[in-house]
Amino acid sequence: MEKKRYRFIKLKEQISIDKIYSFHYNEFNKDFVYSGEQHNFWEFLYVDKGEVEITTDFASFHLTQGDMIFYSPNEFHSLKCNRRTPPNTFIVAFGCKSEAMRFFTHKMLRLGNEERQLLLLLIEEADKLFLLPVASPSAKPKSDLPSFPLTRRDKPDFGAEQLIKIYLEALLIRLIRRNQGQPTKPKLSSVSAEKGQRDLVNRIIEYLDAHLLEHPSLDTLCTEFALSKSYLRSLFRDHTGCGVTEYVVRLRIEQAKRHIREETYNMTEIAERLGYTSLHYFSRQFKLATGMSPSEYSKTMQAQV
Structure with missing residues (x-):
């Protein structure tokens, strides 16, 4: 069969x-x-x-x-x-x-x-x-x-x-x-997403400013904000135009200028407070950022009084 x-x-x-x-x-x-x-x-x-x-x-x-x-x-x-x-x-x-x-x-x-x-x-x-x-x-x-x-x-x-x-x-x-076939649901609209990233960068900047004397490192920021190093670097540069380290240098110089204008500390004390290893290194960094030495900047401020 x-x-x-x-x-x-x-x-x-x-x-x-x-x-x-x-x-x-x-x-x-x-x-x-x-x-x-x-x-x-x-x-x-x-x-x-x-x-x-x-x-x-x-x-x-x-x-x-x-x-x-x-x-x-x-x-x-x-x-x-x-x-x-x-x-x-x-x-x-x-x-x-x-x-x-x-x-x-x-x-x-x-x-x-x-x-x-x-x-x-x-x-x-x-x-x-x-x-x-x-x-x-x-x-x-x-x-x-x-x-x-x-x-x-x-x-x-x-x-x-x-x-x-x-x-x-x-x-x-x-x-x-x-x-399937539906537009992917992003975390937010593109405009809101951009705002969310700006807010995150602003929080990072506020943290850097508040903890400047503690010399926050990239690792510290990654831990604090739960970010990977690559994403933090990319996000920060996209919104500030510079890297985190460069931005910290800018913050230090701005604080140094404020201390100089207020005459609250002498140059050696300012350098120490802002974490510079020597007065010479502080002066060099200050001149690179402003085009003049700390003492020249001080004289310029005094001349305006």
Whole structure:
């Protein structure tokens, strides 16, 4: 008897996740700052409550409850709370080499009720699979957590790993479907984005001015504002026309000129207060910036009286 041949359709997988690197559900305090990291796999962060400021090599983002942001492989990202509202965040890092993931590059998306329900199912299933409680509150930065915090339970529920894969892939598919063909939702309009960057630069300048005598370094600024060095350098130069170090020199010279005009300190004291290693070095820097030595500047000011 001849075998009957059945036609079939081989199902395509347009998004396939094969690795899970981490699950974090954290309740951060309002002053929490994470200085940043980068890694060679995908990650998303969802804000369950409160607000956070996220900075990547691409841009800065302000996320509120219901927002999700994606980090591409090897994209630097840092987090800072707004010092007003303590946020809760859910973070998942995973491996996926599917071409469709390009959709999520530099994306911040707003989740609807169905996507949030998938997130809830994902958290519940992960808690059944992994030994460490997924939803345990934490105010620690990720760098303070174990390097490999995920460990399978001895007897996880049947199919738990497969359901995690299904829920996560379903979430990504739904997000693409709902947002495909729509203009990407930036953190703000281009005008507002520019204003946000100006405000950030102004805050950096205010910090430099207030802490000038402490000689703030680039590393200090990166930690204070949760920025990468490359982004800080680029942002600052775009809005001031000079680098951070050059700007600090300008601030020092302006303070030196003010002290000279007010005659509150002699030249040696001014040099010491502003962090110069010697009077000679101070004089040289002053002349480079103003075209005259400190004593010549002082005489010019006295002549105007």
